[in-house]
Amino acid sequence: MRRAMTYILPPNLSVCDAGGQRVFLDVAADRYFALSPAIDATFRRLVDAAEPEPGDAGRLEGLVARGILCSAPGDARPGYCKAPRTPRSDRDSFPDSEPRRLMTLAAVAMLGRTIVDLRVRSLERVLAxxxxAKRHTVATAVTGCAARHAVAFSHVDRLVSSLDRCLPRSIALARAMIADGIVPDLVLGVKLRPFEAHCWIQHDDLLVSDHLGAIAPFTPILVL
Structure with a gap:
């Protein structure tokens, strides 16, 4: 007997359930999007392995035609972004010490290079x-070492406005930590009503780049 075709997400897409609404991130196109209510309901039934309703087959084939799904044999189906560990503490837990001057200058330089990198290369290539870098890094530092980078980048915020720069700032912080033998999680999240996207850095259950309250409204849509 011929097995029914199933569907998966292409590698450039990730999705989350943001309060009952599916939100997608296409890193290749550097855009967020949602589906119409009827198609969103079809996609939800697919993820939940629920009984399909009339019209679902046609709508799923339409998503394949739009590049939102890929048909594949077997039992695989798309899933929501898996959230990292819930942070228990944030950068306020670090002592408010004065970072070494060279470390602060290195953080400024890393942020500058990352801003330029995002201008000349695609988001997909930068995230890749x-x-x-994470894949080729052997974690050698303990969680406490993240404090140096958190403090250095918080001092950078006093020199350079962090407004609307959470993405380059987070990428720069991740790169600095990786270079120091710390393997963090780079998290992109979204919230609705109104729509906003945010990016932050975690190391295990420690929120390195933000305050706990700042990320609370956001649902992770991509974790690297």
Missing amino acids: SVTK
Whole structure:
């Protein structure tokens, strides 16, 4: 008997359930999007392995035609982004010490390079570079070492406005930590009503780049 075709997400897409609404991130196109209510309901039934309703087959094939799904044999189906560990503490837990001057200057330089990198290369390539660096890094530092980077980048915020720069700041912080033998999670999250996207850095259950309250409204949509 011929097995029914199933569907998966292409590698450039990730999805989360943000309060009952599916939100997608296409890193190749550097955009967020949602589906119409009827198609969103079809996609939810697919993820939940629920009984399909009339019209679902046609809508799923339409998502394949739009590049939102890929048909695949077997029992695989798309899933929501898996959230990292819930943070228990944030950068306020670090002592408010004065970072070494050279470390602060290195953080400024890393942020500058990352801003330029995002202007000349695609988001997909920049994120892929972070994933590759993590994959080739053997974690040698303990959680306490993250404090040095958190403090250094908080001092950078006093020199350079962090407004609307959570993405380059987070990528720069991740790169600095990886170079120091710390393997963090780079998290992109979204919230609705109104729509906003945010990016932050975690190391295990420690929120390195933010305050706990700042990320609370956001649902992770991509974790690297």
